[in-house]
Amino acid sequence: MWVVKLGGSLLGAPALLHWLETLIKISDGKVLIVPGGGVFADAVRQAQQRSHVDDAVAHTLALMAMDQFGLLLAGMHPQLTTASSELEIAERGWQHRAIVWLPSKMVLADESVPKNWQITSDSLSAWLANKISAEQLILVKSKSLTLYQNTLSVHLDELIQNGLVDSGFGLYYDGKSYHANILHKNNYAVLADGLELQTLKENSVFINTDVVLNVR
Numbered sequence: 001m002w003v004v005k006l007g008g009s010l011l012g013a014p015a016l017l018h019w020l021e022t023l024i025k026i027s028d029g030k031v032l033i034v035p036g037g038g039v040f041a042d043a044v045r046q047a048q049q050r051s052h053v054d055d056a057v058a059h060t061l062a063l064m065a066m067d068q069f070g071l072l073l074a075g076m077h078p079q080l081t082t083a084s085s086e087l088e089i090a091e092r093g094w095q096h097r098a099i100v101w102l103p104s105k106m107v108l109a110d111e112s113v114p115k116n117w118q119i120t121s122d123s124l125s126a127w128l129a130n131k132i133s134a135e136q137l138i139l140v141k142s143k144s145l146t147l148y149q150n151t152l153s154v155h156l157d158e159l160i161q162n163g164l165v166d167s168g169f170g171l172y173y174d175g176k177s178y179h180a181n182i183l184h185k186n187n188y189a190v191l192a193d194g195l196e197l198q199t200l201k202e203n204s205v206f207i208n209t210d211v212v213l214n215v216r
Contacts, residue, residue: 001093002031002136002195005125007185008038008069009142015185017076019140022188024079026195027098032089033080034101034128035073036121040065045117059115063104066121070100089132101128118168126172126180136197137173137180138204139165145184145205153208165207175209182207 004023010016023031037044044061047053067084074080083089084102092099103124107113113127122139129137143164148154156173159165164182173180181204183190190203 001132001134002138003034003125003129003134004031004138004140005034005121006036006073006140007142008036008041010140010185011038013185015188018188020073020077020080022191024077024098026191029093029096030195032099032101033073034121034125035066035070037062037065038069040068055117056115060108063107067102067104070102074100086132114168118166120166122166123168123172126169129178130172134178136178139180139182140185141182142185145182148205151205153206156207156209159207170209173207173209175207180207181205
């Protein structure tokens with residue numbers, strides 16, 4: 001199964017519907033969409049600032065924010081379905097459905113997941129990829145990737161420094177059990193013909209944990 005994280009920043013962008021339609025077309029039960037937090041997570045940040053609740057409370061609310069964005073995504077297309085447990089993920093896969101993950105139930109059940117703002121939907125996408133033994137993780141981002149357009153791979157530390165992935169990502173991603181790549185939000189056509197690894201490699205930024213920078 002491939003895990004595809006759609007950042008909350010895609011909300012309102014024409015590319016979001018293109019991504020959903022593409023993933024529905026190619027999924028056949030083999031794609032699991034991870035929602036970002038978007039405006040819902042922003043509301044949690046604002047509420048924490050006003051209420052002064054601790055990060056553990058905010059973490060729970062942020063997971064629910066991802067649930068909300070996930071429900072919104074599922075509501076945008078009738079062929080999308082949701083799953084909130086490993087059993088539901090497996091069942092939807094057997095049904096050949098395109099699946100949107102609602103994370104709060106699974107993540108809150110794992111006491112080892114840090115309860116802070118360093119753990120965002122990026123890290124949780126990697127956490128999920130480990131959990132379900134995914135073959136591939138794709139992070140879809142709104143931020144420009146032109147800085148890396150002439151590279152084969154970029155070290156994780158550099159991506160963290162440039163704000164492309166969260167600082168907790170390395171807790172769950174080692175680049176060995178599965179690979180992680182970043183695609184720009186407008187690059188949905190990369191997957192138009194299916195889950196092709198070679199096409200993905202040629203058109204995305206590979207997150208590397210071993211080298212600093214590998215230039216084409």
